[in-house]
Amino acid sequence: MKELRKVTNNYSHLQGDCMQETKSTLRVLQMNHCAYCERKLDTVFIEHFIPQSAGSGLEFDNFLAVCSGNYYTDKLKGNKIEHCDTKKGNVNLNIDPRKNDHIDTLSYSEDASLTSEVMIFQHDIDDILNLNFYELKRERQDAYNKIDLEYIVGEAHQIFPLKDRLRKILSMAERGEFEFSAYIKFRVVARLKYIENSENE
Ligand SMILES: [Zn+2]
Numbered sequence: 001m002k003e004l005r006k007v008t009n010n011y012s013h014l015q016g017d018c019m020q021e022t023k024s025t026l027r028v029l030q031m032n033h034c035a036y037c038e039r040k041l042d043t044v045f046i047e048h049f050i051p052q053s054a055g056s057g058l059e060f061d062n063f064l065a066v067c068s069g070n071y072y073t074d075k076l077k078g079n080k081i082e083h084c085d086t087k088k089g090n091v092n093l094n095i096d097p098r099k100n101d102h103i104d105t106l107s108y109s110e111d112a113s114l115t116s117e118v119m120i121f122q123h124d125i126d127d128i129l130n131l132n133f134y135e136l137k138r139e140r141q142d143a144y145n146k147i148d149l150e151y152i153v154g155e156a157h158q159i160f161p162l163k164d165r166l167r168k169i170l171s172m173a174e175r176g177e178f179e180f181s182a183y184i185k186f187r188v189v190a191r192l193k194y195i196e197n198s199e200n201e
Helices: 004-005 016-029 084-088 118-129 134-153 162-174 181-198
Strands: 043-048 061-066 070-075 078-081 106-108 114-116
Touching: 016 043, 016 061, 043 084, 070 134, 106 181, 114 118, 114 162, 134 181, 162 181
Parallel strands: none
Antiparallel strands: 043 061, 070 078, 106 114
């Protein structure tokens, strides 16, 4: 990775093997999920967080692995919703997914909308990255329901106490192991809090 970080200035330096290596390193670092929408990555696209047009060099720290940014509502007809890097284009974002203090402002509403307590971040989320369209919110909810079905309702795990099962999901989500890990973490933390509060009553 140190070698990759040294590569600068010219995009042609990043062709061929080096490009592949950059993509696979990012895939591993991000557990194969898009840095913006957290959907599973089929094909990896490299996003220059600070656009090249804004003078960024080829620094590894400026790269994010992102999805195609096309959500097909009807593939045959070519009907799609653009999001992530594809929607963003060369616009500079205020929110930076690499910064913990930015991530800490994020939460989810009842309908699985991604929200931020900082107004300019919310603008990036809704208008620049388009991360709250109906189908994506439904995918977040489905991902949580799938985990719930497997680890909470599923018989295989019933021998462990509920809190232990939730903590196990939480640590997997914190490692980014799931599609939509951030949303799953949010739901599990809320559920653990609820259990702990009712125990203390
Ligand atoms: Zn994405």
